[in-house]
Amino acid sequence: MLHFTEEELAGRRAQAIALMEERGLDGLLMFRQESMFYLTGYDTFGFCFFQCLYLGADGRLALITRAPDLRQARNTSMIGDIRIWVDRDGATPATELKAMLSEFGCAGKTLGIEYEAYGLTARNGMAVNAELDGFCTLKDESELISELRVVKSPAELAYVRRAAELADDALAAAHALTGPGVFEGDILAAMQGAVFKGGGDYPGNEFIIGSGSDALLCRYFTGRRTLAEQDQLTLEFAGAYRHYHACMMRTIPVGPVGPVRDAQIDMHSACVEALEACREALRPGNIVGSVFDAHAGVMDRRGYRHARMNACGYSLGAVFAPIWMDFPMFYHGNPVEIRPGMVFFAHMILMDSEADLAMNVGETFIVTEDGNERLSRMPTDLVCR
Amino acid sequence: MLHFTEEELAGRRAQAIALMEERGLDGLLMFRQESMFYLTGYDTFGFCFFQCLYLGADGRLALITRAPDLRQARNTSMIGDIRIWVDRDGATPATELKAMLSEFGCAGKTLGIEYEAYGLTARNGMAVNAELDGFCTLKDESELISELRVVKSPAELAYVRRAAELADDALAAAHALTGPGVFEGDILAAMQGAVFKGGGDYPGNEFIIGSGSDALLCRYFTGRRTLAEQDQLTLEFAGAYRHYHACMMRTIPVGPVGPVRDAQIDMHSACVEALEACREALRPGNIVGSVFDAHAGVMDRRGYRHARMNACGYSLGAVFAPIWMDFPMFYHGNPVEIRPGMVFFAHMILMDSEADLAMNVGETFIVTEDGNERLSRMPTDLVCR
Structure with missing residues (x-):
């Protein structure tokens, strides 16, 4: 078919x-x-x-x-x-x-x-x-x-939108389950299950799921653990439909409020501010590199230069294993022109090795004639469990 | 870790x-x-x-x-x-x-x-x-x-055994759900979910799931359908634990008994007979090619030469995307010696294009000192829904 x-x-x-x-x-x-x-x-x-x-x-x-x-x-x-x-x-x-x-x-x-x-x-x-x-x-x-492939047709965008709904369903499933004493494998089953139940596909790479110190990783690895009383859960995942991807990323703090939570709240607020700055830059007429600069500008001003990455996202499309990433990538100086119909995953990643804390917010956007459209229905607010 | x-x-x-x-x-x-x-x-x-x-x-x-x-x-x-x-x-x-x-x-x-x-x-x-x-x-x-890598250590075999339990859990989930009017995506969610809930991993390639004419395919593809009143569901899947794989394959006939079911019963009996013949050949002292010959001997004698494949399985181990297959492969003349500690997936595949019927039975075995050990606890009996 x-x-x-x-x-x-x-x-x-x-x-x-x-x-x-x-x-x-x-x-x-x-x-x-x-x-x-x-x-x-x-x-x-x-x-x-x-x-x-x-x-x-x-x-x-x-x-x-x-x-x-x-x-x-x-x-x-x-x-x-x-x-x-x-x-x-x-x-x-x-x-x-x-x-x-x-x-x-x-x-x-x-x-x-x-x-x-x-x-x-x-x-x-x-x-x-x-x-x-x-x-x-x-x-x-x-x-x-x-x-x-980088500029999508209306028929392709319809699949991207469906993929985004499935990503939201996966995040909702994670929110419903996550908490102290919960097994990561149960969360992964619920998230990937939400995509399959919605008619979606396996993603181009595994969902990334990690907690404790491994919440600072951004690749899949084997060995699921059970969340501690105080913990952090990093999730980077995709709805995939007809192989088209819509990605999201979140870190969910787990456990009691206190100084750690205060630090996480500040990191999260920097991520959301950076994401908004990226959305301002993500429009036809700009180059792809400008989106990275917007991200870095906020992160550095907020004091997170040591914890940010040297890239903050990439194009998405219909791709196969072993990786869902597509090109071009948001890095400094990338001269590719942003055009309507492009689809991008913008990930605001903070991995603070010294504090052993992670905080991430990632969303997928379609570039429109004069800006961009956010695909997720879920809030970017910090959700704690 | x-x-x-x-x-x-x-x-x-x-x-x-x-x-x-x-x-x-x-x-x-x-x-x-x-x-x-x-x-x-x-x-x-x-x-x-x-x-x-x-x-x-x-x-x-x-x-x-x-x-x-x-x-x-x-x-x-x-x-x-x-x-x-x-x-x-x-x-x-x-x-x-x-x-x-x-x-x-x-x-x-x-x-x-x-x-x-x-x-x-x-x-x-x-x-x-x-x-x-x-x-x-x-x-x-x-x-x-x-x-x-082809000969596994005791520590590796422990992971293979756990992977086999997860594959069984996935098959049990499929048996529980499959029937007329059921959405393939729900079955896939339950099967992959069983693996994740048990602490398992994404497999090296997608679970293969197909019904109707697509039950004759042996690769994943996008586009899940709903099972018809009379249907056939082919499932090729793996438990994966610490990236070690234990694979299984089944075709589940769906719907009323009748001439089609009679044909499926005969195909299934040929698959089971061929699998037993493979088990006889799968022992130290033989070459890998002898397992294929055992398979082909039964299939050809049973009148299924037109529907069988030119290979009937392969080694399994800790592998990554895009494919869970490992080497060596069961094909005619393959001179690799069978040794204790090897792990093999033997798949008896019949894809009859003229009748538009599929029937498959696949299982994972560990080679022992004097034969092999079947890892699955599930019967190879024909399960219909």
């Missing part, structure tokens, strides 16, 4: 071809699952093995993949030409890729290639290079499709 | 060094998260960016990663020497890797490297090659640590 109209997918491929022609490319070799999903609907984690989607400047489209993904490509995408590579002694799938390109008249041509892809390990990349050496010219165009 | 004793981790590194010396390697550049977790405990999805763990034949150990993973490496691993690479104009992390290797006296030496790693994209691999060209000799040793 396709989740976009055939016309919308065809329009995306036409845009890709226009960009390819602009850059003198006769074809594009795609290894990013994101590119394949965007242009054709093809939806799989089969990129863990060698697979390549070819798009010619002449509109020719073909997928080369492993047998277990033949039916997957048929059921999820509009790709008509699906070829299967088979393990044979001494042959690599790159050999079969070359045979296909030869059939398509690519000898002597210039092809773009996505070298920066989890679907193309260094070993496979070296095999492709060796096989195509002297056959055609390869040019790293890993970001060509990403440039198109 | 380490999930193994310092002694066990040190023993693994000593084994790795012995293997490196056997192969004439002065050091090993690791890009597989699995290798890092195995040797040091380091637990992150930060391999989505450039990071490298170095182990010298002299025992020297150092990690080079991005800033957000500094605290992650400190909190989850025993690595003392953690270096941070910073984005600078024109510099790549490979430049900083070379500087570190230079400091370690690696000039002119022979280093193993994991080129086959989701943590080393083709772009980054080419940058590493360009940087180290003429500095040292690189040798693809992507599978060196995997060779050690």
